[in-house]
Amino acid sequence: MQVTELLAEGLKREYRVVLPATELDAKANARLAEMKDKVRLNGFRPGKVPVAHLKRMYGKSVLAEVIDQAVNEANSKIVEDGGFKLAMQPKVELPQDEAAVQEVIDGKADLSYTVGIEVLPKIELGDFKSIAIEKPVLAVADTEVDEAVARIAEANRPFTDKEGAAEKGDRVTISFVGSIDGEKFDGGSAEDVPLVIGSGSFIPGFEDQLTGIKADETRIVKVTFPADYQAAQLAGKDAEFETTAKKIEAPGELTVDDEFAKILGMDSLEALKEQVKSRIVQEHTAASRAKVKRRLLDALDGLHQFDVPPTLAEQEFEGIWGSVTQEMEAQKKSFSDEGTTEEDARADYEKIAKRRVRLGLVLAEIGEKNNIQVSDDEVTRAVVERARQFPGQEQQVWEFYRKNAQALATLRAPIFEEKVVDFLLELAQVKEIPVTREELYAEDADEKPAEKA
Incomplete structure (x- = not known):
């Protein structure tokens, strides 16, 4: 094997490798000799198939295996001899000319190819004890816990059926069909969606237009999707929603105590706060x-x-x-x-x-x-x-x-x-x-x- 360095620039290396035809032929013959005792062919007793006959039948496929193995071994030797750690797999460029390839396969020419590699840099580690950094810490205040519990409570507030028009804070169960320029769009329709007016759950302006709506009433709600809306095809678009109120409910009284905590599966309010x-x-x-x-x-x-x-x-x-x-x-x-x-x-x-x-x-x-x-x-x-x-x-x-x-x-x-x-x-x-x-x-x-x- 002959190796010539073509490039040594930064972390890049490139080599020309020549594998003599005699070496490849010797390895192919050794491989065929191994096959001799394993191959079963009609007309030949086990282990008596002539190597020359095997070479005629399997020579090209065996040589292809030998070349692949020889290239991998050559590349590994280059890496080992250079003491390199590879960043990527070697990039091998084999001959492309059909005539040249055929001569290699026929054993009439040496195999010459180029291999490019990128190596990892040698890293000199610094003194980690010299690193000084600040760690932000924030103690949990009782007010923070109380606010979180209040949000949980609000999300679990009971509602009761209400007669008359919906007001801010009421829960309205709605069904709607959305359209843009008169055409319905994917994801713009839904049935029986509970919505608390004023919760800010829907597109800005949507909930405000439901104030005063009554059960079984239908309204056309006109809104504009925010410019940064997650669905890019809707961002900044004007839309109309044909919205029907199915049910109006008023918020019930909410007492945050042990009984409330038990509804959530906790033993007590104190246990809820600890969680x-x-x-x-x-x-x-x-x-x-x-x-x-x-x-x-x-x-x-x-x-x-x-x-x-x-x-x-x-x-x-x-x-x-x-x-x-x-x-x-x-x-x-x-x-x-x-x-x-x-x-x-x-x-x-x-x-x-x-x-x-x-x-x-x-x-x-x-x-x-x-x-x-x-x-x-x-x-x-x-x-x-x-x-x-x-x-x-x-x-x-x-x-x-x-x-x-x-x-x-x-x-x-x-x-x-x-x-x-x-x-x-x-x-x-x-x-x-x-x-x-x-x-x-x-x-x-x-x-x-x-x-x-």
């Missing part, structure tokens, strides 16, 4: 964790600056860019609406893509150097949790992940990342800082959506 408080604590903890993680990743990015494999960066950028442009199309926004240009936006998101790849490589290196692993039990728990998100389809979800290694890797990766983050937070200097709810849940001013992942 609500626990949920709020989880929400605050998750929000705090997200901010701490972002600050930790910022610090890691500052400690580790190196070139990333171009193809990995391109793939990451394409994923981010696709999401960004799809969201903008759905919202019917342009880059000028965002105060930028497509060129500048691409440059920004290319930086974000490189940052994400760089941080991914750093986290992987930290995990490898410190033997941080994800156990099979942890992955199994993740699959079970995922299956629970699809009631009635748990078995199908389980089978999907059991048979799909790539999908399973998507569950393993975030577990690994969180374990590495935990490891780093143990080493870093983390200072707890009391904050308000507004501060805890506010997005960082310089944070782009693509940087959250």
